[in-house]
Amino acid sequence: MRVVNLVVVALALGLAACGSPKAAAPLPASLEDGDNCFAQRNWNCAAANYHGYLKTYPNDPAVNAKAGIAYTRAGHHREAVPFYKYAEGLGVITYDMYAGYAISLDATGDLDGAIRANRKALELVPSLVDVRGSLAAQLVRKGQPGDAVKLLEEFDALLKRNGQQPYFTAQIASIKQTAGLN
Incomplete structure (x- = not known):
């Protein structure tokens, strides 16, 4: 049963x-x-x-x-x-x-x-912002905050060149502050 x-x-x-x-x-x-x-x-x-x-x-x-x-x-x-x-x-x-x-x-x-x-x-x-943001967070967890910042800054620079507002400003600032990067 x-x-x-x-x-x-x-x-x-x-x-x-x-x-x-x-x-x-x-x-x-x-x-x-x-x-x-x-x-x-x-x-x-x-x-x-x-x-x-x-x-x-x-x-x-x-x-x-x-x-x-x-x-x-x-x-x-x-x-x-x-x-x-x-x-x-x-x-x-x-x-x-x-x-x-x-x-x-x-x-x-x-x-x-x-x-x-x-x-x-x-x-x-390359324009997948959710994937890029996740990858940056993963790189930070892996101990590679500089690589994470570079990944995000490259994308934001492309946006600026195309006359758009940067997307990752807050995430970049947070990573830099947490990792002590300037």
């Missing part, structure tokens, strides 16, 4: 996480349902559907990346990392994959990996 109750609870949680019985498709899950959940920002549902889909089609590079992103956005960082790692091995090179990968690596304690992934995201799209 206890085993049956656990199965019922697990099914109920799956339905609640995905929001509807259709979204909690039995394995193999539906790629279409995963994409619909992703579009609706229902990250748990998207992750569950992509994960199920990948049980049948494990070498789909785009879906591995999307599964990682969905898990990250749902706050399930340990679950996300293997999907990113596999997607990267399959040749996925997108800024959003690397940005999400960095978040999950940082959340799981892999600071060096997070720095690497954020650098790759910025190589692809």
